[in-house]
Amino acid sequence: xxxxVATNITSPLGWTSEQNYLAVKAGHxxxxxxxxxxxxxxxxxxxAFTPEQEASLLLxxxxxxxxxxxxxxxxxxxxxxxxxxSDRTVFILSTTKGNVGELSDAGGNYSxxxxxxxxxxxxxxxxxxxxxxxxxxxxxVTAQMLAGRLIAAGFYDTAVVCGADCLTEFTLSGxxxxxxxxxxxxxxxxxxxxxxxxxxxxxxxxxxADAGKDAWRFVSGEMNNDAYHLxxxxxxxxxxxRAINHTLExxxxxxxxxxxxxxxxxxxxxxxxxxxxxxxxxxxxxxSAVKGYFGHTLGAAGVLETIISILSAEDGTVLPVRGFSEIxxxxxxxxxxxxxxxxxxxxxxxxSGFGGCNGALLFTKDAGxxxxxxxxxxxxxxxxxxxxxxxxxxxxxxxPVAMRGRELLxxxxxxxxxxxPKFHKMDMLGKLVFVASxxxxxxxxAARENVGGEDGxxxxxxxxxxxxxxxxxxVQDLQHIRTINxxxxxxxxxxxxxYTLPNISIGEVAIRNSYKGETSLYILPEKDNELMxxxxxxxxxxxxxxxMITGWADCSGEDTFEAExxxxxx
Amino acid sequence: xxELILKLKQQIIEVLNLxxxxxxxxxxxxxxxxxxxxxxSIDALELIVILDKYYGIKLASPxxxxxxxxxVNAMAEYIREHRTR
Numbered sequence: 001x002x003x004x005v006a007t008n009i010t011s012p013l014g015w016t017s018e019q020n021y022l023a024v025k026a027g028h029x030x031x032x033x034x035x036x037x038x039x040x041x042x043x044x045x046x047x048a049f050t051p052e053q054e055a056s057l058l059l060x061x062x063x064x065x066x067x068x069x070x071x072x073x074x075x076x077x078x079x080x081x082x083x084x085x086s087d088r089t090v091f092i093l094s095t096t097k098g099n100v101g102e103l104s105d106a107g108g109n110y111s112x113x114x115x116x117x118x119x120x121x122x123x124x125x126x127x128x129x130x131x132x133x134x135x136x137x138x139x140x141v142t143a144q145m146l147a148g149r150l151i152a153a154g155f156y157d158t159a160v161v162c163g164a165d166c167l168t169e170f171t172l173s174g175x176x177x178x179x180x181x182x183x184x185x186x187x188x189x190x191x192x193x194x195x196x197x198x199x200x201x202x203x204x205x206x207x208x209a210d211a212g213k214d215a216w217r218f219v220s221g222e223m224n225n226d227a228y229h230l231x232x233x234x235x236x237x238x239x240x241x242r243a244i245n246h247t248l249e250x251x252x253x254x255x256x257x258x259x260x261x262x263x264x265x266x267x268x269x270x271x272x273x274x275x276x277x278x279x280x281x282x283x284x285x286x287x288s289a290v291k292g293y294f295g296h297t298l299g300a301a302g303v304l305e306t307i308i309s310i311l312s313a314e315d316g317t318v319l320p321v322r323g324f325s326e327i328x329x330x331x332x333x334x335x336x337x338x339x340x341x342x343x344x345x346x347x348x349x350x351x352s353g354f355g356g357c358n359g360a361l362l363f364t365k366d367a368g369x370x371x372x373x374x375x376x377x378x379x380x381x382x383x384x385x386x387x388x389x390x391x392x393x394x395x396x397x398x399x400p401v402a403m404r405g406r407e408l409l410x411x412x413x414x415x416x417x418x419x420x421p422k423f424h425k426m427d428m429l430g431k432l433v434f435v436a437s438x439x440x441x442x443x444x445x446a447a448r449e450n451v452g453g454e455d456g457x458x459x460x461x462x463x464x465x466x467x468x469x470x471x472x473x474x475v476q477d478l479q480h481i482r483t484i485n486x487x488x489x490x491x492x493x494x495x496x497x498x499y500t501l502p503n504i505s506i507g508e509v510a511i512r513n514s515y516k517g518e519t520s521l522y523i524l525p526e527k528d529n530e531l532m533x534x535x536x537x538x539x540x541x542x543x544x545x546x547x548m549i550t551g552w553a554d555c556s557g558e559d560t561f562e563a564e565x566x567x568x569x570x
Numbered sequence: 571x572x573e574l575i576l577k578l579k580q581q582i583i584e585v586l587n588l589x590x591x592x593x594x595x596x597x598x599x600x601x602x603x604x605x606x607x608x609x610x611s612i613d614a615l616e617l618i619v620i621l622d623k624y625y626g627i628k629l630a631s632p633x634x635x636x637x638x639x640x641x642v643n644a645m646a647e648y649i650r651e652h653r654t655r
Contacts, residue, residue, distance in 0.1 A: 178615060179632055232611055424589035491623040493585075494615040 003215025047199030140302020199295025237276030263289025274331030292322030
């Protein structure tokens with residue numbers, strides 16, 4: 001049975017999962033208050049490694065981010081006997097910003113997330129191509145879903161999932177511009193909560209096809225987009241409710257030891273989660289959340305919180321929400337205030353992120369197995385689009401265009417779309433993905449009108465949007481760095497920062513079309529059709545989605561981009 | 571058009587990428603959010619950056635912006651009273 005065979009957490013609270021769990025159980029926190037942090041002149045509270053810890057973490061020839069991930073993966077591997085060099089083993093990295101702390105106009109030590117994943121993979125000894133999940137705050141859950149699916153589909157026997165992100169001026173300034181940081185320690189679900197604290201960590205879980213009967217595993221899971229707003233969650237928790245309901249279908253809620261919530265302590269996230277928990281009938285289930293111990297560790301969060309939850313369930317203890325004292329959300333929920341003993345061996349992990357994405361995973365060590373599928377699932381290509389800086393074709397037909405580069409995207413918008421002024425607010429990657437998806441859906445709409453009748457409203461609300469690229473959001477990353485490097489003109493822009501999450505471009509497509517299926521972005525070292533095809537096929541496993549917009553969408557400059565996307569159905 | 575009002579409208583159009591609009595299209599008294607320009611919460615955060623960057627005014631939270639960003643006129647009035655640059 002697919003399950004977890006080894007884990008690691010490397011954080012300011014310790015170098016192993018056990019050290020971290022015991023520190024949390026003892027009520028320790030990584031959060032510290034600073035009157036300024038590196039170039040950031042504001043008072044902030046963050047969960048950062050101490051300078052001594054950082055010095056001992058660094059490996060020769062690797063960046064801090066890479067060192068952190070390598071250490072975490074190697075420590076996890078030391079508890080298992082899996083063959084890393086096997087062509088049946090895959091490495092999955094989960095990160096929002098990877099090496100961005102090294103990025104500057106001058107170049108520096110920066111390498112894109114997919115390339116960094118390859119460096120980490122080689123250092124550890126993996127031989128297959130790594131996959132990087134870059135899906136904002138839910139990356140760690142998306143990465144575990146991908147691991148389960150790739151194994152269930154039979155493509156690999158083992159998947160090593162590492163979530164990692166470093167605290168940087170880049171992300172700190174961005175969240176400051178969003179006014180979403182609490183200058184003191186965060187207070188999840190509390191009436192006085194002011195926002196989140198950022199943290200840094202790496203966390204690794206190793207999934208194996210034959211983990212044995214007693215291993216922890218997730219038996220179901222789902223990701224759903226709110227299709228509501230790029231940064232604010234749906235007030236009623238639309239996507240989270242969908243994800244939870246699908247995940248818990250047929251499962252007795254009485255068996256849940258607890259819900260491990262996202263609990264970032266922002267006004268909107270916590271309120272949304274309370275509504276979702278209440279409307280899914282989980283008001284009586286104890287809710288735990290660990291941001292008060294680690295801060296928000298972004299790409300590591302989904303993995304780290306899974307591991308802490310497993311150890312807590314193993315220990316028969318539901319952990320209290322540090323920082324919480326008085327309920328400040330309107331959905332009825334049972335926030336844990338002191339350790340509660342439990343004998344139950346199942347928990348629900350929920351998580352939400354920018355771009356409107358939400359995820360839920362049901363973990364248990366009892367019966368059940370993640371629903372697999374045959375790898376030969378037949379997918380039918382319905383429409384295709386290919387955009388380069390000088391050409392556009394749809395379903396293989398060239399469209400006449402006059403402009404090139406950035407202007408070409410504006411030209412496509414003006415001549416084929418023209419009714420969505422938010423287009424002008426998007427970054428280059430966002431514009432590329434948007435016009436490509438519009439050209440695809442226009443073909444689909446035209447075909448639907450021709451058919452008429454019953455087929456006229458066969459629109460798939462659960463449609464997924466899953467894209468791949470190599471350079472993440474590099475154009476926008478450099479733009480954000482220019483603002484924060486300017487000490488005189490230090491005015492980071494929330495909208496510039498928002499688009500430094502490449503999955504935002506997919507959120508735009510979900511909102512435009514009301515697509516409420518999975519929305520995910522994967523980064524590869526380079527375009528790799530075979531690997532993309534495996535991931536796409538595996539992504540239908542256990543999901544409600546019956547169709548998908550998918551493909552390659554990469555933008556590394558004003559005149560260097562490519563979208564090769566398609567609509568597929570099963 | 572009042573010089574500050576014109577300047578402010580130009581800044582709003584530029585920062586919020588309201589590509590298809592000119593200062594004449596923005597009514598001085600029309601609400602910026604909701605029906606008017608139909609700006610959203612990210613735009614509100616950008617307006618806070620405009621106040622800080624060009625007028626040296628620091629708003630602590632988007633909640634304070636409700637009154638300040640009621641309309642271009644309201645914003646201009648607030649700037650006249652509180653500007654430090």
